[in-house]
Each structure stands twice: as C-alpha cells, then as structure tokens.
Amino acid sequence: MTNIIYTKDLVKYFPVKSGLFGRKIGDVKAVDRVTISVRKEETLGLVGESGCGKTTLAKTLIRLYKPDAGQIFFDPEGKIPDTPLIQSHDGILEIAKIEGAKLRSLRRFMQIVYQNPTTSLNPRMLVKDIVAEPLIVQGICKGAEAEARVLEILEKVGLGREHLYRYPHEFSGGQKQRIAIARALITNPSFVILDEPTSSVDVSVRASLLELFKEMQKKMNLTYLFISHDLSIIEAISDRIAVMYLGKVVELAETKEIFNNPLHPYTQALFSAIPVPDPESKRKRILLPGEPPSPVNPPIGCRFHPRCLYAMEICKQVEPKLVEVRPKHLVACHLY
Template identity: 50%
Template sequence: MERLIEIKNLKKYFSAGGGCVKAVDNVSFYINEGETLGLVGESGCGKTTCGRTLLGIYEPTGGEVYYRGKRIDNVKGKQRQNLKKDMQIIFQDPYASLNPRMTVGDIIAEGIDIFNICSGDDRRKRIEELLHLVGLNKSHINRFPHEFSGGQRQRIGIARALAIDPKFIVCDEPISALDVSIQAQIINLLIKLQKELKLTYLFIAHDLSMIRHISDRVGVMYLGRIVEIGEANEIYDNPKHPYTKILMSAIPLPDPDRKLNVSKIKGEIPSPLNPPSGCTFRTRCPMAQEICAQKAPDLVELKPGYACACHFVKPGKNE
C-alpha cells in the first residue's frame, strides 16, 4: 500500500501572551493511500493546527511534510498551487465556512474557477453532478447558504472540497457543529465517497465513537504531541498509554459490566503557554513518577505500525 502522506517532526509554534504555544510539537505519522487516520484528543490539543499545517494553511515552524514521497512543505508558487488540487479540507463549521453572499453553485465551483477546469454548460453540469454526489438536488444551485440546514450546508462544503478531484482531504471536525441525528448521515456519506472516489482522509474529531466507525488507524494527541498511534481496533480495545485508557473508558458501552480498570482523569488540561516539564500528561496521570517530570518520553514503536510515548510502556512488555 502506497504511503500517500507523511509528516516528520512537524512543529507549529505561536507567539502568545509574551510566551510561545507549541500547538504542534514534533508530530510524526503517515497515512496510506485509501485509508483514514483519525486524530483524537481534548479541545486545544493541536489536532486542527496539525491538519492545517500539513496542508500549508499554516507555515510550519519546523519538520517536514511529504506527499507521495516528495517533500512539499518547502515548495512555493505554482508548485504549491498545484498541490491544492490534490489536497483539500472540509471545515468544522458549515455556518461560517460558506460565503453567505455566494450561491451554492458558485461556492462549489470556487476551485473549478480557480484552476480553469471547465466553464459554461460543462461547469454547470459538474456542479449538478457534485450536488447529486452529496445527496442534494440540482435545483439548489442558485440558492444561498442561509436557506439550508446545518447538515445540508456541510454537504455543500463536502461538494466544494470534491470539486477539483482531490486525492487527500482533511476532515476538520466535520460533524461537531451538527445535530446528533445528522452526524451519522454525514459520516456515512464520507465513507461512501471514500470508497467510490478512492479518497484518503485525515479525520479530526473528539467524538471517539465516530472516530472508531470511520478510521483505519488512530492517533491520540495531548498538548501538541502524539502519545499513541496504531490500528483503530487495537487502540480502542487494548490502549497502552494512560491518557488513551482514560479517554476510552469514557465511551458509553452497551455492556455496563465491561469497564477498563483505570483511574479517572485528574484536574484540568494545563495551559499550553506553561506546560509541565517532562511528560506533559504527568500532572493528571495516575502512573506519574519522578522520571516523568525530568524527561519527556519518546514515541517508541512497540511493534510495526504501533507506537506509544510513555516511560512505563515498553516493547514486548505491554502487548
């Protein structure tokens, strides 16, 4: 299976309040062609910043981004513009991400117009095809965003992302602003489109149940770092990192007797302006010891495709 996307030691720092927020700090992962990598974690952990930095919306502070084996974080001008045809984003808020002064047809056709893909009757035909693809009617083409529900607006946003035939899409919490009754419809649409169009996703969310439903592999983030990454089923059924264990124990289960034997999470997430020394999770971790304050744990591969960043999780001992 070809590795479509890879980031190595990606960093994105912001100046704030007289200090530095390490929103993304030495994050590394890959996404194979045709699969979905889910990225989970509490609000403010850096998930969205990671996705936007990967795409080049934010300039990386450090690290490398690769697309089909070629480094792309340092390309500029026309090369960068051409990459946008292959890499798109679906935004979190369908109310804020659509221009209220543009018709649905013009919103969907933004990429088509920028890249001069087609015009006239062919342009209209392409817009109608995209509306049908996401479950909307071609009669919607001349209407405005305020005339649609949240779920319909997100379908418009999906159609816009698909308009220029991308290969890779960052789905940035695409269901968090929607009613629960609509969320599953959008997830199922994204799964259907992935199969039909052979798409690759980075799916960012904090809804752990939805992440499991759509993801092949899952990365868990905490304060700008990946603390655990691997196959989705193993992450959910046999988590290794203390933070991941606590996250998974919070998922409602149909079997009330099936519980992970873990402590409840302590305190609030620390300020990213002043994170704890060493392991940033140590102030909330039931397993924390002196070494955790002294040294940040490395993300260690426990077995091919599975890694964890914890001083007390070692290869061969926590299988």
C-alpha cells in the first residue's frame, strides 16, 4: 500500500484581528498538528461538525493555503511508502513551503471541486473557456489541442459539443457541477478534493453525481478526499473515513470498521445521529452536551473533554495522540 500524500503535524492558523489598527489578538486554530495520509486511488471520507477545519485541511493539503508549520509529502504517482518516517531525500517532494514555479508545476496534479458551482464558475465565461482555463493557465496546451481536450472531458462527464458556447446560468445545478468536475479533471490530476460536492443539488441528481465520481475515479486512477456532512454518502463512497474535531483528526479507519466499531466518543455521538431503518434497533442517539468550543481557545488536554461523556482527569491535562488501537484503526483518546 502506498500513499499519494502524507502530512506530518500540519498546522494552519488564521489570525484574529481587532481594533482600529487591526492588531492581532489571537489565532483561529483551524488545523492543528494533523498527521494524515491518503492512499493511492482510495477515497478518504472526511467528516466532522461545521467549522472543525475540514475545508482548511483540504486547501492546505493542496497548497491553496500555506501551512504555518508541519510537512506535506506529495507524489503525483502515489509512491509514498506507508511509513511515518519519510525523509525528503527519499526523492519525494516536500511541498509545505515551496513557492513560485515549483508550486505552479504541481497544481495540475491536485484539484478541488467546491460545494456550490454557481459561485465557483465565472458567470461571464463560456463553458469552453471555463473548462480550458486550467490548461492555459498552467501552460499545458492551448488552441486546437485545448479545444479537443475540453470536448473529450465534457463528454466523459456527460455533457457535449452543444454545451461549449453556453454560460453557466443556462445550466441546472447538476449540470453546473459537471462543468466544475470537467474543469477539475482536465489537467489529468492524481489527487482531487471533493468538498461537499453534492450538497447543493437535490437527491435525484446527487446519486448520478456520485456515480460519475466513481466512474471517473476508475477511468482516471484518481485519489479522492471526499468531504461531506451526509454520513450515508460518506459510507457509500469512502474506503476509509477520517473524523475531525476542532482542528484535529480524532479517528481514522476503514469504512466498515468505523461504522461497526466507532471508538472515539465523538465519533460514536456523530454516527448515532444516522437514522436507523429498523425501529426496534437498539442504537440510541447520543446527544452531546454543550456547543463546540471556539477554535481560538481550544480546551487544554483533549479538546473534546468538556463535552465527553467519559472524560477522566488525564483528559483535562494531556492531549491524546492518534495511535493504532485495532488493526489499521487510529484513535486519539485516553480511553484506549
């Protein structure tokens, strides 16, 4: 098993400013020392409450944000060994701090599809130009070659020649998202982030988009990081699932394993909210006390302890590390 991306203690903070002169008074600790890997050609689902840092982690991974600390190893071919001790001299690029031409040359391999295509597609551009733009900007090709590639990718995502000379507003929500997918895939990327890509369309369209993602993954050997609030979608599409809480990954395991054996008390609460078809079922909804704390001043020790039903003394003082407590099942919790 090899990885396409691997991060070590990744940190991304946003400054909080105040007053007339915008003096910095603190940091939003959106991503706080996250160590995570994404396997070649898998779909890694990423879940967690709103504001826990999912989008920030995703954008930092593909260097749309510059991390404040930590390392990101990226290999478009997905040859990063599955060991936490990678050194940059192993021939794998460490991309946390690279800039300029070096960073631009990597862009084509890492793409993102956002939740809302109405805001992510430029309303004044024709579809043919929207989809061709990454090819032109990244200097991959232009002219007739770019046009041919636009048509080819549009057909792959279920659109066609008749859509080339139209503007985004002439399409339905589902079709717009297909345009956004074509634009993300036209550079032939290896790693694609899907940030709630189906939450702005209705249920019937959702299923066809999910099919499209699966189909494109097979055809193009894609690796996905799939962010969603909808746990049934995450279950259907993910090989593994990572659970985030307040800037941290608190649990990571294979999909079946985490659904059958959620170990972190936060994961247990999150998954207990899924409706069960069988009314006799014993699963009880776990209601967490309190609101998620602010990421500006996260609790000392385990960040989850003020809301945890099992909090012990140690949880208030020592931050638990993410460790393997069952085969390939990582959890950050003092209970284990």
